[in-house]
Amino acid sequence: MAFIAILSITILGSAEELGMEGGISTSISDSGSIQGISAADNAGAISQASSNGVVDEFIKDIRLDLDNKCTIDSAVEIERGTIDVYSETTKLTELGARTTSNLLADGSSVSIALSGLKGSNKATQIAGVGNGAITSVLGLDVGDSISAYQKTAIEGDQGFMGSNALTETNNMIVDGGFSGKGELSTELTAVADGQASMSGSVSMNGDTLIDSEGLQYVASNPIGVSTQGIFEDKNEDIGLFGLEATNVQSRTDAISTGEVWPGYRLMGIRWPYNPGVTQYVSYNSVPSYLPSKYGVWNEIVKARYTWQSATNEYTVGGTYWQFWTPGSYSYNNRDGWNTQTWTTLLGGSAIGLTRTWYSTSSPYVVGRDGTSYYTILESDIWYNANKGWRIDSWEDPNVHSTYDVRTIATHELGHTYGLSDLYAPGYWNQVMYAYNWGNCKWYLRSGDVRGLQRMYW
Numbered sequence: 001m002a003f004i005a006i007l008s009i010t011i012l013g014s015a016e017e018l019g020m021e022g023g024i025s026t027s028i029s030d031s032g033s034i035q036g037i038s039a040a041d042n043a044g045a046i047s048q049a050s051s052n053g054v055v056d057e058f059i060k061d062i063r064l065d066l067d068n069k070c071t072i073d074s075a076v077e078i079e080r081g082t083i084d085v086y087s088e089t090t091k092l093t094e095l096g097a098r099t100t101s102n103l104l105a106d107g108s109s110v111s112i113a114l115s116g117l118k119g120s121n122k123a124t125q126i127a128g129v130g131n132g133a134i135t136s137v138l139g140l141d142v143g144d145s146i147s148a149y150q151k152t153a154i155e156g157d158q159g160f161m162g163s164n165a166l167t168e169t170n171n172m173i174v175d176g177g178f179s180g181k182g183e184l185s186t187e188l189t190a191v192a193d194g195q196a197s198m199s200g201s202v203s204m205n206g207d208t209l210i211d212s213e214g215l216q217y218v219a220s221n222p223i224g225v226s227t228q229g230i231f232e233d234k235n236e237d238i239g240l241f242g243l244e245a246t247n248v249q250s251r252t253d254a255i256s257t258g259e260v261w262p263g264y265r266l267m268g269i270r271w272p273y274n275p276g277v278t279q280y281v282s283y284n285s286v287p288s289y290l291p292s293k294y295g296v297w298n299e300i301v302k303a304r305y306t307w308q309s310a311t312n313e314y315t316v317g318g319t320y321w322q323f324w325t326p327g328s329y330s331y332n333n334r335d336g337w338n339t340q341t342w343t344t345l346l347g348g349s350a351i352g353l354t355r356t357w358y359s360t361s362s363p364y365v366v367g368r369d370g371t372s373y374y375t376i377l378e379s380d381i382w383y384n385a386n387k388g389w390r391i392d393s394w395e396d397p398n399v400h401s402t403y404d405v406r407t408i409a410t411h412e413l414g415h416t417y418g419l420s421d422l423y424a425p426g427y428w429n430q431v432m433y434a435y436n437w438g439n440c441k442w443y444l445r446s447g448d449v450r451g452l453q454r455m456y457w
């Protein structure tokens with residue numbers, strides 16, 4: 001849920017309020033030029049709303065309450081940009097209704113959401129962009145079950161998407177986003193029937209972050225999977241992306257994820273023991289142009305010790321070679337080994353990413369701070385073999401055209417232990433602030449240490 005905060009919008013005080021029968025309310029700032037039609041008929045449950053134009057601020061929330069049996073909420077918000085949106089709800093039968101929303105927008109902040117609630121079932125789709133363009137088609141079918149669909153393409157400085165299906169038995173959440181000029185595309189269907197399930201895929205700059213097989217795996221187990229990565233953005237800067245798919249066997253999310261503290265951010269997950277994780281570096285995958293395979297292994301060992309030495313049990317676990325061919329880069333390579341692998345299967349922009357599976361069922365693991373955490377089961381790190389890599393001999397602050405193995409390994413290992421990326425520019429010096437033009441960052445900073453020590457002894 002962390003990315004949603006990026007695009008929060010406030011309505012101007014000068015907004016003109018238009019109240020419509022049937023639960024439509026629209027507010028438009030008077031500084032823009034926007035044209036629209038709105039029509040609502042609550043009894044017959046027909047609603048149409050269309051708006052287009054150039055705006056400074058625009059927010060439209062539509063709530064339809066169908067015979068007090070189900071509620072449909074749709075919202076569109078934009079700040080400074082152009083928008084063309086059309087939405088329509090039709091009541092099909094006594095039991096059901098269908099809503100579609102089509103959005104084409106370009107602005108400093110744009111978001112769209114569609115949600116249906118009936119009894120204890122709920123399904124939601126949301127997406128948004130900051131300083132960029134979005135094309136989104138949202139669909140909602142409310143019958144005996146609820147199905148929510150989105151097909152979204154985002155290109156901008158920031159973006160986010162979310163999908164949720166909630167039933168009596170489980171809560172399935174997919175939540176992702178990026179910061180740094182990039183592209184996110186999503187096609188997802190969330191179904192709240194007897195069970196909450198999800199299908200579809202999410203990709204970032206062309207790399208698949210989750211596919212239907214992965215979503216099905218999560219939906220049918222009390223499990224979650226997190227993917228966090230660094231990419232080269234289109235402004236020749238470094239960007240960050242993250243995606244979490246979580247299935248909780250209860251209606252409420254038991255663990256609060258994405259907690260933000262000064263200098264660090266927690267994912268809400270940790271290992272069941274102190275961070276003495278046993279890891280395997282794929283021998284065969286290490287790029288042959290690097291000076292020696294042992295040298296690469298040694299850099300990863302140093303990265304590991306940097307983290308472990310900040311805790312009391314730094315002698316536990318180990319880093320070993322994995323000599324067999326590693327599982328190829330795919331969503332479903334959960335094989336019981338914590339591996340670090342160079343892969344050519346990552347596309348042009350990704351530098352490295354960490355994928356971590358965790359159990360969402362109790363008993364939870366209690367951290368040093370007394371808080372409950374989801375239990376990490378496995379964590380794999382992927383390095384993009386299509387990039388240039390090097391081994392540096394000192395914590396070199398200079399910019400290079402290649403990436404220092406130890407620097408990227410140290411950052412990615414932070415994710416393996418349960419720390420999230422940092423975005424706030426004030427934390428640029430922390431290891432978990434992924435801002436790296438090829439320079440080095442080897443040693444933990446105060447925020448990194450506090451984050452680790454909040455979870456581990």
Ligand SMILES: [Zn+2]
Nearest residue numbers: 228229421434
């Ligand atoms: Zn990261």
